[in-house]
Amino acid sequence: MKRFYKITLLISIVVMCLFLAASSALGQGGSDKWKIGIITNTVTQNEEEYRAAQNILAKYGEEHVIHMTFPDKFMDEQETTIANLVSMASDPDVKALIICQAVPGTSPGIDSVKEIRGNDLLIIAGQPQDDPPVISVRADIVLQLDEMGMGYAIPAQAKAQGAKVFVHYSFPRHMSYPLLSGRRELMKKECVRLGLEFVDATAPDPTGDAGIPGAQQFILEDVPRMVAKYGKDTAFFSTNCAMQVPLISAVVGTGAIYPQPCCPSPFHGFPSALDIGIPEDKKGDIGYMVGEITRIMAEKGMTGRTSTWPVPVSMMFIEGSAEYAKAWIGGEFEEKMNITKLMEKFKEYSGVDVNLTKLEEGGKIYDNYYVILMDFLNF
Numbered sequence: 001m002k003r004f005y006k007i008t009l010l011i012s013i014v015v016m017c018l019f020l021a022a023s024s025a026l027g028q029g030g031s032d033k034w035k036i037g038i039i040t041n042t043v044t045q046n047e048e049e050y051r052a053a054q055n056i057l058a059k060y061g062e063e064h065v066i067h068m069t070f071p072d073k074f075m076d077e078q079e080t081t082i083a084n085l086v087s088m089a090s091d092p093d094v095k096a097l098i099i100c101q102a103v104p105g106t107s108p109g110i111d112s113v114k115e116i117r118g119n120d121l122l123i124i125a126g127q128p129q130d131d132p133p134v135i136s137v138r139a140d141i142v143l144q145l146d147e148m149g150m151g152y153a154i155p156a157q158a159k160a161q162g163a164k165v166f167v168h169y170s171f172p173r174h175m176s177y178p179l180l181s182g183r184r185e186l187m188k189k190e191c192v193r194l195g196l197e198f199v200d201a202t203a204p205d206p207t208g209d210a211g212i213p214g215a216q217q218f219i220l221e222d223v224p225r226m227v228a229k230y231g232k233d234t235a236f237f238s239t240n241c242a243m244q245v246p247l248i249s250a251v252v253g254t255g256a257i258y259p260q261p262c263c264p265s266p267f268h269g270f271p272s273a274l275d276i277g278i279p280e281d282k283k284g285d286i287g288y289m290v291g292e293i294t295r296i297m298a299e300k301g302m303t304g305r306t307s308t309w310p311v312p313v314s315m316m317f318i319e320g321s322a323e324y325a326k327a328w329i330g331g332e333f334e335e336k337m338n339i340t341k342l343m344e345k346f347k348e349y350s351g352v353d354v355n356l357t358k359l360e361e362g363g364k365i366y367d368n369y370y371v372i373l374m375d376f377l378n379f
Helices: 002-030 047-060 078-089 106-117 150-160 178-194 211-230 241-254 286-299 313-329 339-350
Strands: 035-040 065-069 094-100 122-126 141-145 165-170 197-202 234-238 354-361 364-374
Touching (some): 047 313, 078 106, 106 122, 150 234, 211 241, 234 241
Parallel strands (some): 035 094, 122 141
Antiparallel strands (some): 354 364
């Protein structure tokens, strides 16, 4: 741990020297320049986030956008995350940092950045993995999926799609997580309120003896059993990412209902389940993916039976926040946190209404930490 902080301090000192030298060299001549630094996972860890940053880079060019990535093993290589954040902040033309996902290493990285730049940077952190009290005092704006809000939204969407039964697939390990188990309890209560029958179904844990193949095979076999028992107007939801592809395949095969993946996005589960090939020039193209899914669902007689959020939320966090940061840099508004303007940028990106709510946890309300829900896209 001591070695970790010594390296962090050394990085900060070196980059501070570089920053001061660069600032002196630029003088007044660099005052009209601006850049946004974006740091994401690699394409291996999360292609959506990587593509979103590349979209902003392609739109504004290297003269205005710096895109860096976390190491794949970010838990073990937090020093690299800190170094990359400090590297971007060392460029005096960088006026804003967008960090998504805000993986471990982000908070000490922001501390090091502020040693160099003070509070003159706009810092937006998406999908943080640090606790709210830790990240909220460091970033200017923190953004996260409203997981608990989905406890209300998903059953309501299933009801709107014509569901009479709601099947919730999970396993003990996931249900040991307070957030996921709490959401399930909300779903149960909401199903009662809406007149839906709630079925609590236990699936194999993908990390168990049977692995991911065993869990996926169970879903492929169990969904038809559930439909035979409860009928086609049965909605299915699973808490596990690896189960989404077989779940979508089985739902489409049986004509059942699928309100959304565990991580709402047109890219999550749908391309593989529907065997959609993505040309190189269409990678990260949301419109193309939505069009293909809609076409295939219509061909299979499934129009209106499947849905998700219209855009991957992490992509919106990155691209919408970049537009917000550009507007802030351009002087459209002075305060770092202007939620009306942020919601406006998110709506422009997603095409639907976006609901941002202040996080309340443990009796404390975090004024700069917002959780998000958005309207569904029906295929």
